Amino acid sequence: MDQKGTSMMSPVAPVLEAKGLIKTYGRVVAVDGASLRLFPGEVLAVVGDNGAGKSTMIKCISGAEIPDEGTIELDGQEVTFRKPQDSREAGIETVYQTLAISPALDIASNLFLGREIRKKGPLGTIFRVLDNSGMRRIAKEEIMALGIGTIQNIGQTVETLSGGQRQAVSVARAAAFGQKLIIMDEPTAALGVRESKQVLRLIENLRDRGIPVILISHNMPQVFEVADRIHIQRLGKREAVVTPKSHTMNDVVAVMTGALTIPEAEQSLGPVR
Protein backbone atom coordinates (compact mmCIF):
# COMPACT_ATOMS: atom_id res chain seq x y z
CA MET A 1 0.00 0.00 0.00
CA ASP A 2 1.36 3.36 -0.89
CA GLN A 3 0.81 6.23 1.43
CA LYS A 4 -0.17 9.47 -0.23
CA GLY A 5 1.03 12.53 1.66
CA THR A 6 1.40 12.41 5.40
CA SER A 7 1.04 16.11 6.07
CA MET A 8 -0.52 16.22 9.51
CA MET A 9 -1.45 19.85 9.23
CA SER A 10 -3.58 19.84 6.10
CA PRO A 11 -6.79 21.79 6.59
CA VAL A 12 -9.05 18.85 5.75
CA ALA A 13 -12.20 18.87 7.86
CA PRO A 14 -13.28 15.55 9.34
CA VAL A 15 -16.36 13.85 7.89
CA LEU A 16 -17.29 12.65 11.33
CA GLU A 17 -16.19 13.89 14.70
CA ALA A 18 -17.37 12.42 17.99
CA LYS A 19 -16.37 14.24 21.14
CA GLY A 20 -16.50 13.11 24.74
CA LEU A 21 -19.03 10.31 24.30
CA ILE A 22 -20.17 8.73 27.55
CA LYS A 23 -22.47 5.74 27.79
CA THR A 24 -23.27 3.83 30.95
CA TYR A 25 -25.39 0.76 31.57
CA GLY A 26 -26.40 0.97 35.20
CA ARG A 27 -23.11 1.03 37.06
CA VAL A 28 -21.06 -0.17 34.11
CA VAL A 29 -19.32 2.61 32.22
CA ALA A 30 -18.97 1.27 28.69
CA VAL A 31 -17.74 4.44 27.02
CA ASP A 32 -15.98 7.03 29.14
CA GLY A 33 -15.41 10.21 27.22
CA ALA A 34 -14.41 8.69 23.91
CA SER A 35 -13.59 10.82 20.88
CA LEU A 36 -13.18 9.80 17.28
CA ARG A 37 -12.37 11.57 14.03
CA LEU A 38 -12.85 10.24 10.55
CA PHE A 39 -11.43 12.04 7.51
CA PRO A 40 -12.59 11.89 3.89
CA GLY A 41 -11.57 8.86 1.90
CA GLU A 42 -9.81 6.97 4.66
CA VAL A 43 -10.15 3.61 6.31
CA LEU A 44 -10.02 4.12 10.05
CA ALA A 45 -9.54 0.94 12.04
CA VAL A 46 -10.88 0.90 15.59
CA VAL A 47 -9.09 -1.62 17.79
CA GLY A 48 -9.18 -2.36 21.48
CA ASP A 49 -9.40 -5.15 23.98
CA ASN A 50 -12.73 -6.73 24.84
CA GLY A 51 -14.73 -4.29 26.91
CA ALA A 52 -12.79 -1.27 25.69
CA GLY A 53 -16.07 0.20 24.49
CA LYS A 54 -15.51 -0.08 20.76
CA SER A 55 -18.89 -1.52 19.94
CA THR A 56 -20.79 0.81 22.24
CA MET A 57 -19.03 3.85 20.82
CA ILE A 58 -19.83 2.70 17.31
CA LYS A 59 -23.42 2.02 18.27
CA CYS A 60 -23.71 5.63 19.46
CA ILE A 61 -22.54 6.74 16.02
CA SER A 62 -24.87 4.38 14.18
CA GLY A 63 -27.84 5.34 16.33
CA ALA A 64 -28.32 1.91 17.90
CA GLU A 65 -27.53 3.43 21.32
CA ILE A 66 -28.08 6.95 22.60
CA PRO A 67 -25.00 8.38 24.35
CA ASP A 68 -25.54 9.86 27.83
CA GLU A 69 -23.17 12.70 27.03
CA GLY A 70 -21.02 13.97 24.19
CA THR A 71 -21.58 15.30 20.71
CA ILE A 72 -21.39 13.89 17.21
CA GLU A 73 -20.69 16.14 14.25
CA LEU A 74 -21.23 15.13 10.67
CA ASP A 75 -19.54 17.44 8.15
CA GLY A 76 -19.27 20.04 10.90
CA GLN A 77 -22.98 19.90 11.75
CA GLU A 78 -24.01 18.53 15.13
CA VAL A 79 -26.39 15.60 14.83
CA THR A 80 -28.49 13.60 17.30
CA PHE A 81 -29.35 10.00 16.56
CA ARG A 82 -32.20 8.44 18.50
CA LYS A 83 -32.56 5.32 16.37
CA PRO A 84 -30.63 3.54 13.58
CA GLN A 85 -32.93 5.18 11.05
CA ASP A 86 -31.71 8.65 12.01
CA SER A 87 -28.08 7.89 11.28
CA ARG A 88 -28.97 6.11 8.07
CA GLU A 89 -30.93 9.08 6.90
CA ALA A 90 -27.86 11.19 7.61
CA GLY A 91 -25.85 8.93 5.29
CA ILE A 92 -24.14 6.62 7.78
CA GLU A 93 -24.46 2.93 6.96
CA THR A 94 -23.45 0.15 9.33
CA VAL A 95 -22.52 -3.42 8.53
CA TYR A 96 -23.25 -5.21 11.79
CA GLN A 97 -21.38 -8.24 13.01
CA THR A 98 -24.68 -10.10 12.91
CA LEU A 99 -25.13 -8.69 9.38
CA ALA A 100 -28.73 -7.63 10.05
CA ILE A 101 -30.03 -9.56 7.10
CA SER A 102 -33.14 -11.62 6.92
CA PRO A 103 -32.24 -15.18 5.87
CA ALA A 104 -35.64 -16.09 4.42
CA LEU A 105 -35.75 -13.06 2.12
CA ASP A 106 -33.91 -12.83 -1.19
CA ILE A 107 -30.84 -10.73 -1.94
CA ALA A 108 -32.68 -7.83 -3.52
CA SER A 109 -35.25 -7.69 -0.71
CA ASN A 110 -32.46 -7.62 1.84
CA LEU A 111 -30.62 -4.87 0.01
CA PHE A 112 -33.69 -2.68 0.16
CA LEU A 113 -34.99 -3.88 3.53
CA GLY A 114 -36.54 -0.94 5.38
CA ARG A 115 -36.41 1.40 2.36
CA GLU A 116 -38.18 -0.43 -0.40
CA ILE A 117 -38.96 1.34 -3.65
CA ARG A 118 -42.58 1.52 -4.70
CA LYS A 119 -43.89 1.39 -8.21
CA LYS A 120 -44.54 4.66 -9.95
CA GLY A 121 -48.11 5.83 -10.50
CA PRO A 122 -51.30 4.93 -8.63
CA LEU A 123 -50.23 1.31 -8.16
CA GLY A 124 -47.41 2.52 -5.96
CA THR A 125 -48.96 5.55 -4.32
CA ILE A 126 -52.43 4.17 -3.58
CA PHE A 127 -51.86 0.41 -3.40
CA ARG A 128 -48.26 0.76 -2.22
CA VAL A 129 -47.06 -1.95 -4.57
CA LEU A 130 -43.31 -2.55 -4.53
CA ASP A 131 -41.19 -2.15 -7.63
CA ASN A 132 -39.55 -5.57 -7.40
CA SER A 133 -38.01 -5.60 -10.85
CA GLY A 134 -36.54 -2.14 -10.30
CA MET A 135 -35.07 -3.14 -6.96
CA ARG A 136 -33.60 -6.29 -8.45
CA ARG A 137 -31.99 -4.32 -11.24
CA ILE A 138 -30.36 -1.87 -8.85
CA ALA A 139 -29.32 -4.69 -6.52
CA LYS A 140 -27.64 -6.46 -9.39
CA GLU A 141 -25.79 -3.31 -10.44
CA GLU A 142 -24.62 -2.76 -6.89
CA ILE A 143 -23.40 -6.33 -6.49
CA MET A 144 -21.59 -6.13 -9.84
CA ALA A 145 -20.02 -2.78 -8.95
CA LEU A 146 -18.47 -4.34 -5.88
CA GLY A 147 -17.02 -7.10 -8.00
CA ILE A 148 -18.82 -9.92 -6.29
CA GLY A 149 -19.27 -12.13 -9.30
CA THR A 150 -20.05 -15.32 -7.45
CA ILE A 151 -23.66 -14.50 -6.75
CA GLN A 152 -25.61 -15.82 -9.72
CA ASN A 153 -29.20 -15.12 -8.90
CA ILE A 154 -30.35 -11.93 -7.23
CA GLY A 155 -33.63 -13.67 -6.36
CA GLN A 156 -31.84 -16.31 -4.28
CA THR A 157 -32.73 -16.35 -0.60
CA VAL A 158 -29.85 -15.24 1.58
CA GLU A 159 -29.86 -18.47 3.61
CA THR A 160 -28.63 -20.31 0.52
CA LEU A 161 -25.49 -18.14 0.38
CA SER A 162 -22.10 -18.77 1.97
CA GLY A 163 -20.84 -16.65 4.86
CA GLY A 164 -18.69 -14.49 2.58
CA GLN A 165 -21.54 -13.96 0.17
CA ARG A 166 -23.86 -12.93 2.99
CA GLN A 167 -21.23 -10.47 4.12
CA ALA A 168 -21.03 -9.19 0.57
CA VAL A 169 -24.81 -8.62 0.52
CA SER A 170 -24.54 -6.68 3.74
CA VAL A 171 -21.63 -4.62 2.41
CA ALA A 172 -23.42 -4.03 -0.88
CA ARG A 173 -26.39 -2.67 1.04
CA ALA A 174 -24.15 -0.28 2.94
CA ALA A 175 -22.36 0.76 -0.27
CA ALA A 176 -25.63 1.38 -2.06
CA PHE A 177 -26.94 3.76 0.58
CA GLY A 178 -23.89 5.04 2.46
CA GLN A 179 -23.60 8.63 1.36
CA LYS A 180 -21.20 9.82 4.06
CA LEU A 181 -19.48 6.86 5.63
CA ILE A 182 -19.70 3.15 6.28
CA ILE A 183 -19.10 1.42 9.60
CA MET A 184 -18.10 -2.24 9.62
CA ASP A 185 -18.20 -4.20 12.84
CA GLU A 186 -15.88 -7.24 12.73
CA PRO A 187 -16.70 -8.00 9.09
CA THR A 188 -14.31 -10.94 8.82
CA ALA A 189 -14.80 -12.50 12.27
CA ALA A 190 -16.90 -15.37 10.97
CA LEU A 191 -15.15 -15.86 7.65
CA GLY A 192 -12.49 -18.14 6.23
CA VAL A 193 -9.19 -16.92 4.80
CA ARG A 194 -10.36 -16.62 1.20
CA GLU A 195 -13.61 -14.91 2.11
CA SER A 196 -11.82 -12.51 4.46
CA LYS A 197 -9.58 -11.46 1.58
CA GLN A 198 -12.67 -10.76 -0.48
CA VAL A 199 -14.11 -8.54 2.22
CA LEU A 200 -10.82 -6.62 2.56
CA ARG A 201 -10.92 -6.02 -1.20
CA LEU A 202 -14.48 -4.74 -0.75
CA ILE A 203 -13.29 -2.27 1.87
CA GLU A 204 -10.52 -0.99 -0.40
CA ASN A 205 -13.04 -0.84 -3.20
CA LEU A 206 -15.31 1.37 -1.09
CA ARG A 207 -12.44 3.66 -0.16
CA ASP A 208 -11.48 3.96 -3.82
CA ARG A 209 -15.03 5.10 -4.49
CA GLY A 210 -14.36 7.88 -2.00
CA ILE A 211 -16.42 6.61 0.92
CA PRO A 212 -14.63 6.65 4.28
CA VAL A 213 -14.87 3.44 6.29
CA ILE A 214 -14.67 2.77 10.01
CA LEU A 215 -13.45 -0.78 10.50
CA ILE A 216 -13.76 -2.43 13.89
CA SER A 217 -11.54 -5.47 14.07
CA HIS A 218 -9.55 -7.76 16.31
CA ASN A 219 -7.48 -9.03 13.47
CA MET A 220 -4.19 -7.08 13.50
CA PRO A 221 -2.78 -8.31 10.18
CA GLN A 222 -6.01 -7.32 8.45
CA VAL A 223 -6.05 -3.95 10.17
CA PHE A 224 -2.48 -3.30 9.11
CA GLU A 225 -3.33 -4.39 5.58
CA VAL A 226 -6.20 -2.00 4.89
CA ALA A 227 -6.24 0.78 7.49
CA ASP A 228 -4.92 4.28 6.88
CA ARG A 229 -5.11 5.12 10.55
CA ILE A 230 -5.65 3.01 13.63
CA HIS A 231 -7.75 4.31 16.51
CA ILE A 232 -6.82 2.45 19.69
CA GLN A 233 -9.51 2.32 22.34
CA ARG A 234 -8.74 1.52 25.96
CA LEU A 235 -11.00 1.62 29.03
CA GLY A 236 -13.73 3.45 27.17
CA LYS A 237 -11.47 6.19 25.80
CA ARG A 238 -9.36 6.92 22.76
CA GLU A 239 -5.87 6.01 23.91
CA ALA A 240 -3.97 6.79 20.71
CA VAL A 241 -4.25 7.04 16.94
CA VAL A 242 -1.40 5.66 14.87
CA THR A 243 -0.77 4.55 11.29
CA PRO A 244 0.50 1.21 10.02
CA LYS A 245 3.58 3.12 8.86
CA SER A 246 4.41 4.84 12.10
CA HIS A 247 3.96 1.94 14.50
CA THR A 248 4.14 -1.84 14.58
CA MET A 249 1.54 -4.40 15.56
CA ASN A 250 3.39 -4.91 18.82
CA ASP A 251 3.14 -1.21 19.57
CA VAL A 252 -0.59 -1.27 18.96
CA VAL A 253 -1.09 -4.29 21.19
CA ALA A 254 1.04 -2.66 23.87
CA VAL A 255 -1.13 0.47 23.76
CA MET A 256 -4.29 -1.65 23.90
CA THR A 257 -3.11 -3.35 27.05
CA GLY A 258 -1.75 -0.21 28.67
CA ALA A 259 1.90 -1.24 28.47
CA LEU A 260 2.78 1.68 26.22
CA THR A 261 1.74 5.29 26.03
CA ILE A 262 2.35 7.24 22.84
CA PRO A 263 2.83 10.99 23.22
CA GLU A 264 0.35 13.04 21.24
CA ALA A 265 3.05 14.49 18.99
CA GLU A 266 3.82 10.99 17.69
CA GLN A 267 0.18 10.18 17.02
CA SER A 268 -1.76 10.62 13.78
CA LEU A 269 -4.78 12.58 14.92
CA GLY A 270 -5.02 14.38 11.58
CA PRO A 271 -5.67 13.03 8.09
CA VAL A 272 -2.95 10.97 6.43
CA ARG A 273 -4.40 10.40 2.99
Add this chain to the structure above:
Amino acid sequence: MSNTDIGYDAATEFLGRTTNTQRVQGVLHKYPWLSAAIVLAISIVTFSFFNENFMTPNNLSLILQQVAIIGAIAAGQTIIILTAGIDLSCGSIAIFASMVMAKTSFNNHWPAWASFILGIVVGTSAGAFNGWLVSKVKLPPFIVTLGTLNIFLALTLFYATGRTIMDQELDPFYLKLGYLIKIGPFDVTSGVLVMLAMYVVLAFALRYTGWGRHVYAVGDDIEAARLAGIQVNKVLMSVYMVAGFVFSITAWIVIGRVAAASPNSGSTVNLDSITAVVIGGTSLFGGRGAIFGSLLGAIIVGVFRNGLTLAGVDLYYQTFAVGVLIIVAVSVDQWIRRARA
Protein backbone atom coordinates in the same frame (compact mmCIF):
# COMPACT_ATOMS: atom_id res chain seq x y z
CA MET B 1 -8.64 -41.68 2.93
CA SER B 2 -5.97 -39.85 1.05
CA ASN B 3 -3.53 -37.34 2.42
CA THR B 4 -3.41 -35.18 -0.69
CA ASP B 5 -5.09 -31.81 -0.77
CA ILE B 6 -8.35 -32.88 -2.33
CA GLY B 7 -10.07 -31.22 0.64
CA TYR B 8 -11.57 -28.11 -0.85
CA ASP B 9 -12.80 -29.37 -4.21
CA ALA B 10 -14.15 -32.59 -2.79
CA ALA B 11 -16.02 -30.66 -0.16
CA THR B 12 -17.56 -28.24 -2.66
CA GLU B 13 -18.55 -31.07 -4.89
CA PHE B 14 -20.08 -32.86 -1.93
CA LEU B 15 -21.96 -29.76 -0.82
CA GLY B 16 -23.09 -29.01 -4.36
CA ARG B 17 -24.63 -32.44 -4.77
CA THR B 18 -28.35 -32.59 -4.14
CA THR B 19 -30.25 -35.75 -3.47
CA ASN B 20 -33.90 -36.20 -4.37
CA THR B 21 -34.86 -35.76 -0.73
CA GLN B 22 -33.08 -32.43 -0.63
CA ARG B 23 -34.86 -31.38 -3.79
CA VAL B 24 -38.22 -32.19 -2.20
CA GLN B 25 -37.19 -30.24 0.90
CA GLY B 26 -36.13 -27.34 -1.29
CA VAL B 27 -39.45 -27.17 -3.11
CA LEU B 28 -41.45 -27.44 0.12
CA HIS B 29 -39.27 -24.75 1.58
CA LYS B 30 -39.99 -22.43 -1.29
CA TYR B 31 -43.72 -23.15 -1.36
CA PRO B 32 -44.73 -23.74 2.27
CA TRP B 33 -48.39 -24.29 1.38
CA LEU B 34 -47.56 -27.12 -1.01
CA SER B 35 -47.64 -29.89 1.60
CA ALA B 36 -51.09 -28.66 2.68
CA ALA B 37 -52.30 -28.74 -0.91
CA ILE B 38 -51.03 -32.31 -1.29
CA VAL B 39 -52.70 -33.42 1.95
CA LEU B 40 -55.96 -31.79 0.84
CA ALA B 41 -55.86 -33.49 -2.56
CA ILE B 42 -55.11 -36.90 -1.01
CA SER B 43 -57.83 -36.56 1.63
CA ILE B 44 -60.45 -35.48 -0.92
CA VAL B 45 -59.64 -38.45 -3.16
CA THR B 46 -59.64 -40.84 -0.20
CA PHE B 47 -62.93 -39.65 1.25
CA SER B 48 -64.71 -39.66 -2.10
CA PHE B 49 -63.55 -43.25 -2.48
CA PHE B 50 -65.20 -44.22 0.82
CA ASN B 51 -68.49 -42.39 0.34
CA GLU B 52 -70.12 -41.33 -2.93
CA ASN B 53 -71.92 -38.48 -1.19
CA PHE B 54 -68.66 -36.76 -0.33
CA MET B 55 -67.77 -35.46 -3.77
CA THR B 56 -71.13 -33.76 -4.40
CA PRO B 57 -71.52 -30.00 -4.90
CA ASN B 58 -73.90 -29.93 -1.94
CA ASN B 59 -71.43 -31.50 0.44
CA LEU B 60 -68.48 -29.46 -0.77
CA SER B 61 -70.56 -26.29 -0.35
CA LEU B 62 -71.40 -27.40 3.17
CA ILE B 63 -67.70 -27.86 4.00
CA LEU B 64 -66.95 -24.35 2.76
CA GLN B 65 -69.77 -22.91 4.86
CA GLN B 66 -68.49 -24.78 7.89
CA VAL B 67 -64.95 -23.48 7.54
CA ALA B 68 -65.94 -19.84 6.95
CA ILE B 69 -65.43 -18.82 10.59
CA ILE B 70 -62.22 -20.75 11.27
CA GLY B 71 -60.90 -19.72 7.87
CA ALA B 72 -61.54 -16.05 8.54
CA ILE B 73 -59.98 -16.15 12.02
CA ALA B 74 -57.02 -18.09 10.61
CA ALA B 75 -56.37 -15.26 8.14
CA GLY B 76 -55.75 -12.87 11.03
CA GLN B 77 -53.92 -15.52 13.01
CA THR B 78 -51.54 -16.10 10.08
CA ILE B 79 -50.15 -12.58 9.96
CA ILE B 80 -49.54 -12.71 13.71
CA ILE B 81 -47.81 -16.09 13.51
CA LEU B 82 -45.70 -14.79 10.61
CA THR B 83 -44.21 -12.28 13.08
CA ALA B 84 -43.33 -15.22 15.37
CA GLY B 85 -46.29 -14.27 17.57
CA ILE B 86 -49.50 -16.06 18.44
CA ASP B 87 -53.01 -14.93 19.30
CA LEU B 88 -54.96 -17.09 21.73
CA SER B 89 -57.53 -14.34 22.19
CA CYS B 90 -58.73 -14.24 18.56
CA GLY B 91 -62.02 -16.02 19.26
CA SER B 92 -62.70 -13.87 22.30
CA ILE B 93 -62.16 -10.75 20.24
CA ALA B 94 -64.57 -11.98 17.56
CA ILE B 95 -67.29 -12.87 20.08
CA PHE B 96 -66.76 -9.61 21.96
CA ALA B 97 -67.16 -7.66 18.71
CA SER B 98 -70.25 -9.67 17.74
CA MET B 99 -71.92 -8.91 21.08
CA VAL B 100 -71.10 -5.22 20.75
CA MET B 101 -72.64 -5.19 17.27
CA ALA B 102 -75.78 -7.09 18.25
CA LYS B 103 -76.40 -5.39 21.57
CA THR B 104 -75.95 -1.79 20.47
CA SER B 105 -78.20 -2.51 17.53
CA PHE B 106 -80.95 -4.38 19.46
CA ASN B 107 -80.82 -2.96 23.01
CA ASN B 108 -79.72 0.59 22.20
CA HIS B 109 -81.56 0.78 18.86
CA TRP B 110 -78.49 1.98 16.99
CA PRO B 111 -78.70 1.86 13.20
CA ALA B 112 -77.01 -1.26 11.87
CA TRP B 113 -74.12 0.59 10.26
CA ALA B 114 -73.29 2.47 13.48
CA SER B 115 -73.33 -0.64 15.63
CA PHE B 116 -71.27 -2.45 13.00
CA ILE B 117 -68.64 0.28 12.97
CA LEU B 118 -68.53 0.30 16.78
CA GLY B 119 -68.02 -3.48 16.75
CA ILE B 120 -65.14 -3.09 14.31
CA VAL B 121 -63.61 -0.32 16.43
CA VAL B 122 -63.88 -2.41 19.60
CA GLY B 123 -62.35 -5.48 17.91
CA THR B 124 -59.52 -3.48 16.36
CA SER B 125 -58.84 -1.77 19.69
CA ALA B 126 -58.69 -5.16 21.39
CA GLY B 127 -56.08 -6.15 18.81
CA ALA B 128 -54.27 -2.87 19.45
CA PHE B 129 -54.20 -3.66 23.17
CA ASN B 130 -52.53 -7.00 22.43
CA GLY B 131 -50.15 -5.25 20.05
CA TRP B 132 -49.24 -2.64 22.64
CA LEU B 133 -48.47 -5.26 25.27
CA VAL B 134 -46.36 -7.23 22.78
CA SER B 135 -44.44 -4.39 21.13
CA LYS B 136 -44.15 -1.69 23.81
CA VAL B 137 -44.38 -3.59 27.10
CA LYS B 138 -42.43 -6.40 25.41
CA LEU B 139 -44.31 -9.32 26.91
CA PRO B 140 -44.34 -12.67 25.09
CA PRO B 141 -47.36 -12.89 22.75
CA PHE B 142 -48.39 -16.23 24.23
CA ILE B 143 -48.71 -14.77 27.73
CA VAL B 144 -50.31 -11.54 26.53
CA THR B 145 -53.05 -13.27 24.58
CA LEU B 146 -53.56 -15.95 27.22
CA GLY B 147 -54.36 -13.08 29.56
CA THR B 148 -56.51 -11.13 27.13
CA LEU B 149 -58.32 -14.33 26.11
CA ASN B 150 -59.77 -14.37 29.61
CA ILE B 151 -60.14 -10.61 29.87
CA PHE B 152 -62.10 -10.25 26.62
CA LEU B 153 -64.19 -13.31 27.47
CA ALA B 154 -65.07 -11.87 30.87
CA LEU B 155 -65.88 -8.48 29.35
CA THR B 156 -68.13 -10.20 26.81
CA LEU B 157 -70.03 -12.17 29.45
CA PHE B 158 -70.30 -9.11 31.66
CA TYR B 159 -71.54 -6.95 28.80
CA ALA B 160 -73.93 -9.53 27.37
CA THR B 161 -75.25 -10.50 30.82
CA GLY B 162 -75.33 -14.05 29.55
CA ARG B 163 -78.13 -13.35 27.10
CA THR B 164 -78.17 -14.54 23.49
CA ILE B 165 -79.69 -12.19 20.92
CA MET B 166 -81.84 -14.25 18.57
CA ASP B 167 -82.28 -13.88 14.81
CA GLN B 168 -85.71 -12.20 14.96
CA GLU B 169 -84.23 -9.58 17.26
CA LEU B 170 -81.32 -8.84 14.95
CA ASP B 171 -81.17 -6.24 12.24
CA PRO B 172 -81.41 -8.01 8.84
CA PHE B 173 -77.99 -6.53 8.02
CA TYR B 174 -76.39 -8.95 10.48
CA LEU B 175 -78.02 -11.99 8.94
CA LYS B 176 -76.84 -11.13 5.42
CA LEU B 177 -73.65 -13.19 5.64
CA GLY B 178 -75.72 -16.29 6.31
CA TYR B 179 -77.59 -15.98 3.02
CA LEU B 180 -76.85 -18.52 0.33
CA ILE B 181 -75.46 -17.50 -3.02
CA LYS B 182 -75.41 -19.85 -5.96
CA ILE B 183 -72.11 -20.07 -7.81
CA GLY B 184 -72.36 -22.73 -10.50
CA PRO B 185 -73.43 -25.94 -8.78
CA PHE B 186 -72.23 -24.64 -5.39
CA ASP B 187 -74.25 -22.92 -2.68
CA VAL B 188 -71.97 -20.74 -0.61
CA THR B 189 -72.90 -18.19 2.01
CA SER B 190 -71.85 -14.61 1.49
CA GLY B 191 -69.82 -15.13 4.68
CA VAL B 192 -67.60 -17.50 2.70
CA LEU B 193 -67.11 -14.81 0.06
CA VAL B 194 -66.22 -12.22 2.69
CA MET B 195 -63.68 -14.65 4.13
CA LEU B 196 -62.16 -15.27 0.69
CA ALA B 197 -62.04 -11.52 0.05
CA MET B 198 -60.03 -11.03 3.26
CA TYR B 199 -57.57 -13.67 2.10
CA VAL B 200 -57.14 -11.98 -1.25
CA VAL B 201 -56.54 -8.56 0.31
CA LEU B 202 -54.10 -9.88 2.93
CA ALA B 203 -52.28 -12.04 0.42
CA PHE B 204 -51.85 -9.01 -1.81
CA ALA B 205 -50.55 -6.89 1.06
CA LEU B 206 -48.14 -9.59 2.22
CA ARG B 207 -46.79 -10.29 -1.22
CA TYR B 208 -46.63 -6.92 -2.92
CA THR B 209 -46.23 -4.22 -0.29
CA GLY B 210 -43.36 -3.11 1.90
CA TRP B 211 -45.53 -3.75 4.93
CA GLY B 212 -45.83 -7.41 3.93
CA ARG B 213 -42.11 -7.74 3.48
CA HIS B 214 -41.54 -6.18 6.88
CA VAL B 215 -43.96 -8.62 8.49
CA TYR B 216 -41.84 -11.49 7.18
CA ALA B 217 -38.58 -9.78 8.14
CA VAL B 218 -39.74 -9.13 11.71
CA GLY B 219 -40.77 -12.77 12.10
CA ASP B 220 -37.61 -14.07 10.50
CA ASP B 221 -35.12 -12.18 12.68
CA ILE B 222 -36.48 -9.31 14.73
CA GLU B 223 -33.08 -7.88 15.65
CA ALA B 224 -31.89 -7.92 12.04
CA ALA B 225 -35.10 -6.20 11.00
CA ARG B 226 -34.60 -3.51 13.64
CA LEU B 227 -30.99 -2.91 12.60
CA ALA B 228 -32.03 -2.80 8.95
CA GLY B 229 -34.14 0.21 9.88
CA ILE B 230 -37.57 -1.38 10.05
CA GLN B 231 -39.72 0.16 12.75
CA VAL B 232 -40.35 -3.15 14.39
CA ASN B 233 -42.81 -1.87 16.99
CA LYS B 234 -44.96 -0.19 14.37
CA VAL B 235 -45.03 -3.36 12.29
CA LEU B 236 -46.04 -5.49 15.29
CA MET B 237 -48.66 -2.98 16.35
CA SER B 238 -50.13 -2.83 12.84
CA VAL B 239 -50.20 -6.62 12.58
CA TYR B 240 -52.15 -7.06 15.83
CA MET B 241 -54.53 -4.27 14.81
CA VAL B 242 -55.14 -5.67 11.33
CA ALA B 243 -55.75 -9.05 12.96
CA GLY B 244 -58.21 -7.44 15.40
CA PHE B 245 -59.96 -5.91 12.39
CA VAL B 246 -60.12 -9.30 10.68
CA PHE B 247 -61.53 -10.89 13.86
CA SER B 248 -64.25 -8.26 14.09
CA ILE B 249 -65.24 -8.78 10.44
CA THR B 250 -65.39 -12.44 11.42
CA ALA B 251 -67.86 -11.42 14.15
CA TRP B 252 -70.22 -10.48 11.35
CA ILE B 253 -69.68 -13.86 9.68
CA VAL B 254 -70.33 -15.61 13.02
CA ILE B 255 -73.66 -13.84 13.55
CA GLY B 256 -74.72 -14.69 9.99
CA ARG B 257 -73.66 -18.31 10.34
CA VAL B 258 -75.41 -19.09 13.65
CA ALA B 259 -78.18 -16.54 13.03
CA ALA B 260 -77.77 -15.25 16.56
CA ALA B 261 -75.25 -13.44 18.72
CA SER B 262 -74.30 -15.53 21.71
CA PRO B 263 -71.58 -14.87 24.28
CA ASN B 264 -71.02 -18.62 24.54
CA SER B 265 -70.31 -19.40 20.90
CA GLY B 266 -66.91 -19.91 19.37
CA SER B 267 -65.01 -21.19 22.38
CA THR B 268 -62.99 -23.62 20.25
CA VAL B 269 -62.14 -21.06 17.60
CA ASN B 270 -58.99 -19.86 19.36
CA LEU B 271 -57.07 -23.10 19.01
CA ASP B 272 -58.74 -24.25 15.79
CA SER B 273 -57.41 -21.19 13.98
CA ILE B 274 -53.86 -22.04 15.09
CA THR B 275 -54.44 -25.59 13.87
CA ALA B 276 -55.43 -24.28 10.44
CA VAL B 277 -52.37 -22.01 10.22
CA VAL B 278 -49.97 -24.76 11.27
CA ILE B 279 -51.44 -27.37 8.93
CA GLY B 280 -51.26 -24.72 6.21
CA GLY B 281 -47.48 -24.72 6.42
CA THR B 282 -46.83 -21.44 8.24
CA SER B 283 -44.02 -21.82 10.72
CA LEU B 284 -44.77 -21.08 14.37
CA PHE B 285 -41.25 -19.65 14.57
CA GLY B 286 -42.23 -16.86 12.21
CA GLY B 287 -41.00 -15.51 8.90
CA ARG B 288 -42.10 -18.44 6.77
CA GLY B 289 -45.44 -19.31 5.32
CA ALA B 290 -48.16 -18.23 2.95
CA ILE B 291 -51.57 -17.00 3.94
CA PHE B 292 -53.45 -19.17 1.44
CA GLY B 293 -51.91 -22.16 3.19
CA SER B 294 -54.05 -21.32 6.22
CA LEU B 295 -57.17 -21.38 4.06
CA LEU B 296 -56.12 -24.82 2.84
CA GLY B 297 -55.43 -25.78 6.47
CA ALA B 298 -58.92 -24.72 7.53
CA ILE B 299 -60.44 -26.61 4.60
CA ILE B 300 -58.38 -29.72 5.41
CA VAL B 301 -59.76 -29.77 8.95
CA GLY B 302 -63.27 -29.25 7.53
CA VAL B 303 -62.77 -32.03 4.98
CA PHE B 304 -61.45 -34.40 7.65
CA ARG B 305 -64.36 -33.82 9.98
CA ASN B 306 -66.94 -33.98 7.19
CA GLY B 307 -65.38 -36.97 5.45
CA LEU B 308 -64.99 -38.95 8.66
CA THR B 309 -68.58 -38.15 9.64
CA LEU B 310 -69.83 -39.40 6.29
CA ALA B 311 -67.73 -42.52 6.73
CA GLY B 312 -69.51 -43.04 10.05
CA VAL B 313 -66.47 -42.41 12.22
CA ASP B 314 -66.99 -41.18 15.77
CA LEU B 315 -66.31 -37.58 16.74
CA TYR B 316 -63.56 -38.79 19.08
CA TYR B 317 -61.61 -40.26 16.19
CA GLN B 318 -62.09 -37.09 14.16
CA THR B 319 -60.51 -35.05 16.91
CA PHE B 320 -57.78 -37.67 17.17
CA ALA B 321 -57.11 -37.38 13.43
CA VAL B 322 -56.86 -33.59 13.60
CA GLY B 323 -54.36 -33.95 16.44
CA VAL B 324 -52.21 -36.30 14.39
CA LEU B 325 -52.41 -33.88 11.47
CA ILE B 326 -51.04 -31.02 13.59
CA ILE B 327 -48.06 -33.05 14.77
CA VAL B 328 -47.31 -34.26 11.26
CA ALA B 329 -47.52 -30.68 9.92
CA VAL B 330 -45.11 -29.33 12.52
CA SER B 331 -42.72 -32.26 11.95
CA VAL B 332 -42.68 -31.46 8.25
CA ASP B 333 -41.94 -27.82 9.05
CA GLN B 334 -39.04 -28.80 11.32
CA TRP B 335 -37.71 -31.18 8.70
CA ILE B 336 -37.76 -28.46 6.06
CA ARG B 337 -36.06 -25.98 8.37
CA ARG B 338 -33.33 -28.44 9.29
CA ALA B 339 -32.59 -28.91 5.62
CA ARG B 340 -31.82 -25.25 5.15
CA ALA B 341 -30.45 -24.19 8.53
